[in-house]
Amino acid sequence: MQRFLLPSHIVGESVRKTIQLKNINQLTIMKFLKLSKILLLIIVVLAAACEKENFDEINVGTPDYQPEIVEVNTLITALQLSPNDGLEMGCISIQFPFDVILQSGISVTINSTTDFEAVANGEDQVVDFEYPIVVTTEDGENLQVNSSDELGILFGSCIPDYGWDDTTDSNGTFTIPAFLFAELCFDLVYPVDVEDASENTYTANTEAELIDLLATTTNLSFILPIMVVDEEGNETTIESVAGFYDLYYSCEGNTPPGTEGGLVIDLSELDSVDCNFESLAIQYPYNVITEDGESITVENENQEAALILSGQEYTIQYPFNLVDETGGVTTINNETEFILLILPCLITVEDPAEPCDTEAHVLLFFNAHNIFTIFDCPFDINYPVDVTVDGATVTLNDVYDYFDETGAPSNIGDVELIYPITVTVAADGSNVELNSDQDVCDFITACE
Numbered sequence: 001m002q003r004f005l006l007p008s009h010i011v012g013e014s015v016r017k018t019i020q021l022k023n024i025n026q027l028t029i030m031k032f033l034k035l036s037k038i039l040l041l042i043i044v045v046l047a048a049a050c051e052k053e054n055f056d057e058i059n060v061g062t063p064d065y066q067p068e069i070v071e072v073n074t075l076i077t078a079l080q081l082s083p084n085d086g087l088e089m090g091c092i093s094i095q096f097p098f099d100v101i102l103q104s105g106i107s108v109t110i111n112s113t114t115d116f117e118a119v120a121n122g123e124d125q126v127v128d129f130e131y132p133i134v135v136t137t138e139d140g141e142n143l144q145v146n147s148s149d150e151l152g153i154l155f156g157s158c159i160p161d162y163g164w165d166d167t168t169d170s171n172g173t174f175t176i177p178a179f180l181f182a183e184l185c186f187d188l189v190y191p192v193d194v195e196d197a198s199e200n201t202y203t204a205n206t207e208a209e210l211i212d213l214l215a216t217t218t219n220l221s222f223i224l225p226i227m228v229v230d231e232e233g234n235e236t237t238i239e240s241v242a243g244f245y246d247l248y249y250s251c252e253g254n255t256p257p258g259t260e261g262g263l264v265i266d267l268s269e270l271d272s273v274d275c276n277f278e279s280l281a282i283q284y285p286y287n288v289i290t291e292d293g294e295s296i297t298v299e300n301e302n303q304e305a306a307l308i309l310s311g312q313e314y315t316i317q318y319p320f321n322l323v324d325e326t327g328g329v330t331t332i333n334n335e336t337e338f339i340l341l342i343l344p345c346l347i348t349v350e351d352p353a354e355p356c357d358t359e360a361h362v363l364l365f366f367n368a369h370n371i372f373t374i375f376d377c378p379f380d381i382n383y384p385v386d387v388t389v390d391g392a393t394v395t396l397n398d399v400y401d402y403f404d405e406t407g408a409p410s411n412i413g414d415v416e417l418i419y420p421i422t423v424t425v426a427a428d429g430s431n432v433e434l435n436s437d438q439d440v441c442d443f444i445t446a447c448e
Helices: 003-018 026-058 072-076 114-119 148-156 207-216 241-250 303-308 335-344 360-367 398-404 437-447
Strands: 080-082 087-090 093-094 098-102 107-110 126-130 135-136 142-145 185-189 191-196 203-204 226-230 236-238 280-282 286-290 295-298 314-316 320-326 329-332 379-381 385-389 391-396 415-416 422-427 431-434
Touching: 003 385, 072 148, 072 207, 087 114, 087 415, 098 114, 098 329, 107 385, 107 415, 126 148, 135 148, 142 148, 148 207, 203 207, 207 241, 280 335, 286 320, 295 303, 329 335, 360 379, 360 398, 360 415, 360 437, 385 422, 391 398, 431 437
Parallel strands: none
Antiparallel strands: 080 087, 087 093, 093 135, 098 107, 098 126, 135 142, 185 226, 191 203, 226 236, 280 320, 286 295, 286 314, 320 329, 379 422, 385 391, 385 415, 422 431
16 A cells, blocks of 8 residues: 555655745745645546556456345245255256355355255345256256246246136136246237236236246236237137137147047037037046056146146046036946947937938948947948048057047048948848948948
């Protein structure tokens, strides 16, 4: 600090010498004094600048952080300690070690939940992570997250494990729990309105605002209707939970689950005047097997929704119960019982007098008595039978191959019979050779 005193000392000497001069008038002396003061001020300013420059050089690497303008990442408030000695944020886990930035600008390395608790309970507030960090998703995948925006999207896209159990808002409308639709084939159109469990309402004008709300407010649900846009830019209004699932299943690759025999279950297709059930639902609990071979017991709507929206393929295991809107319960023990139950709801023949209005393969396979009989003419199909499914030739060895290969009864592809095909009439044991779709039509008509 000695170098800061030297200029002041020199100026002081100059002033004293000036005052001792006898041949200079008072006015000149006063002007010189003013000039000396100005010079002194300039020297002091230069000295301060030198001191600032020297301070910067000494403290290389100090974070350029201004506490007075600090912003706290709201995702920090969503962190929770997990039983597995980790940190969780919704459906993702933060992997140790990671660094956090404190309000003072200091960066601290966190190696355990104990480290995090100590820092979180301190006076120097945690304001954000220092990126990148590594997180583990719900399916066990490790991902590197490079920014708070990426972390927010991952957190906001977690499928809620609450709110899918037919709870209603004050208007009696079934609600959809709030989350980002980033992993779906359609996305939210903003603004959207949401409400908490106490029916306090909030508006999110952007994706970022919705993420903030999800991080700071629990049990949020969308206030319906909401607008969504698909990948082609088409907008659709969702007015109910059922409408949400209908749109979800319309996305390519999203199909309802199948049974262990491969039959697809889409109970929404059973809402038909020709069906004995006005509505059907699977009764909880029921068992499923995932594509990875994991056995899961689905206990309620919340667990079911999480399973469906996870994108996992799974099959429902027999036996299971179906319940209609009156509370009537039907136990389904195998695929044949299921087909017999739902077939009238899925396959209809417009007019028995005009059977050719129905495709030939449907007339053939759905009238064979080993499934059930629409007309009064039971017969056996003599397997194997060759067909084309979406242009590819397939050999069928029994009726179950027909269901497996064609997607019948609910998602039947483009199927063409390859002739000749022979059938045996149950009444007299006679064999009939069929060589065309018209032969199938004539055979069914003659059997009436």
